[in-house]
């Protein structure tokens with residue numbers, strides 16, 4: 001499976017019981033920020049990376065806009081938001097320590113900007129997100145959206161078909177940030193009704209139906225062209241820098257439009273997720 005701007009942070013009262021937890025979170029954030037300094041050292045490996053396959057449940061996708069309590073740019077799927085402040089327990093169905101550690105490291109970058117925490121779950125039964133690596137030969141990259149994972153209790157909710165112990169930090173950043181964006185309730189930015197991308201459809205079908213994606217024609221249609229309908233959405237703006245936007249080479253469009261391969265959280269991603277999960 002599927003994103004303004006000064007932000008006023010509301011202050012909230014913290015009872016003594018929360019103080020330690022918040023201090024721990026601040027310490028963790030500082031540590032992560034230090035690691036982010038290396039972002040500019042990450043470079044693409046040349047060939048474009050695969051994009052993720054849409055994984056939409058029965059929930060209706062809604063783009064939140066300025067009329068909503070939560071405003072800003074982005075695509076959030078209504079009804080899939082986790083409770084604010086939640087600690088999300090991540091269970092690894094397979095994969096060695098290196099890939100597990102890398103996934104947690106990059107997933108936690110979202111927690112720098114959202115009132116969420118990610119911890120490794122010790123049991124499948126007590127977990128919220130269940131991650132597999134090429135599980136049962138699945139080479140796709142996908143995740144259920146937000147709390148839709150609860151409809152798949154005990155089952156896999158996220159798959160990485162392209163990550164292994166030899167993958168670059170760039171690849172981890174690209175795949176993990178995107179799939180965990182889905183896992184905390186975000187949809188695909190290029191499906192915003194305001195995207196208005198002038199697709200060269202034959203070129204897009206040809207590309208995605210070939211390797212490494214090997215999608216069916218129907219999958220290309222739903223993943224690339226089926227934008228959210230206006231009646232399903234409200235006002236929004238559109239962010240081509242979002243981690244939730246597919247990369248689009250100029251050859252896929254009939255005009256000068258293109259979107260770079262986004263491997264990092266955009267400034268608007270950070271603002272948007274903070275509004276969904278405020279401190």
Ligand SMILES: [Zn+2]
Pocket residue numbers: 001002052053054178182188
């Ligand atoms: Zn996706």
